Amino acid sequence: MNIIVCIKQVPDTSEVRIDPQTNTIIREGVPSIINPFDENAIEQAVQLVEQYGGKVTVVTMGPPQAEAALREALAMGCDEAILVSDRCFAASDTLATSYVLSNTIREIGGYDLIFCGKQAFDGDTAQVPPGIAEQLGIPQVTFAIGLEVDGKKARVRRLLEDEFEVVEAKMPVLISCVKQMNDPRRPGIKAKLAAKKKEVKVWDSACINAEACYCGFDGSPTRVVRTFAPKRDIEGERFEGEPADCAVAVVERLIGQKII
Numbered sequence: 001m002n003i004i005v006c007i008k009q010v011p012d013t014s015e016v017r018i019d020p021q022t023n024t025i026i027r028e029g030v031p032s033i034i035n036p037f038d039e040n041a042i043e044q045a046v047q048l049v050e051q052y053g054g055k056v057t058v059v060t061m062g063p064p065q066a067e068a069a070l071r072e073a074l075a076m077g078c079d080e081a082i083l084v085s086d087r088c089f090a091a092s093d094t095l096a097t098s099y100v101l102s103n104t105i106r107e108i109g110g111y112d113l114i115f116c117g118k119q120a121f122d123g124d125t126a127q128v129p130p131g132i133a134e135q136l137g138i139p140q141v142t143f144a145i146g147l148e149v150d151g152k153k154a155r156v157r158r159l160l161e162d163e164f165e166v167v168e169a170k171m172p173v174l175i176s177c178v179k180q181m182n183d184p185r186r187p188g189i190k191a192k193l194a195a196k197k198k199e200v201k202v203w204d205s206a207c208i209n210a211e212a213c214y215c216g217f218d219g220s221p222t223r224v225v226r227t228f229a230p231k232r233d234i235e236g237e238r239f240e241g242e243p244a245d246c247a248v249a250v251v252e253r254l255i256g257q258k259i260i
């Protein structure tokens with residue numbers, strides 16, 4: 001079984017800061033991690049290959065430093081890694097990102113499954129996985145919490161707000177994963193050292209036959225007009241002391257304000 005996993009390197013979420021002038025994320029000096037949902041995607045892919053054989057190819061579109069995310073993915077058990085990187089990809093919105101990733105996947109070819117995370121912690125749109133599937137002309141199943149493979153069919157359990165849904169799709173299919181799907185493995189030192197020695201291929205726009213007009217700023221119809229933190233107009237109140245006394249004080253305050 002040949003599986004492709006798309007991962008995004010994102011800033012560590014607790015430290016995301018936006019430049020008010022450019023409306024873009026300030027990345028300088030901020031630690032980066034693999035988007036957490038993408039770790040579930042990697043884990044699912046590696047487990048399937050452990051069970052059925054085949055290989056996992058991990059792909060990211062990003063600047064040269066995104067190689068670090070690919071090495072982590074290799075340490076988790078992925079077999080091959082491709083960094084898709086080109087100056088003309090900068091400022092891509094979700095449509096342009098999907099274009100670049102779908103061209104990359106076409107170039108890799110011979111895949112049965114594509115895994116993505118449910119959404120990225122920084123952009124947060126959840127538009128890239130459906131965009132890739134659409135551009136490749138293959139089925140997609142989002143918000144997967146479980147998966148069974150039966151011949152050339154994938155039976156996917158989806159997580160909805162109050163219920164589960166089970167759907168079947170013919171492979172190749174793109175599946176986006178939620179965090180309840182599995183518990184991603186934490187690679188040890190040995191696996192991390194081995195991953196450092198593995199090859200990470202670097203592909204530019206020519207390698208994936210990408211036309212510049214569909215990439216980056218030129219290929220992006222979306223503009224982020226403004227990004228801002230919501231204004232806090234309610235001040236919180238802190239109760240200090242023994243927990244039991246604080247609980248009584250909170251209840252009295254809520255009763256006093258006719259909230260309960």
Ligand SMILES: Cc1cc2nc3c(=O)[nH]c(=O)nc-3n(C[C@H](O)[C@H](O)[C@H](O)COP(=O)(O)OP(=O)(O)OC[C@H]3O[C@@H](n4cnc5c(N)ncnc54)[C@H](O)[C@@H]3O)c2cc1C
Binds near residue numbers: 035097116129222
């Ligand atoms: C604050 C902010 C707001 C933004 N708002 C918009 C907007 O409104 N509209 C818009 O079009 N763009 C927006 N962008 C740009 C957006 O971040 C990029 O287009 C990004 O490359 C993909 O979108 P996403 O992060 O929302 O990914 P999502 O669609 O949320 O990502 C879902 C999954 O797709 C895969 N994936 C996503 N990006 C990559 C990648 N580079 N390489 C490999 N796999 C990937 C991963 O598996 C990921 O888990 C915004 C960016 C920021 C920082």
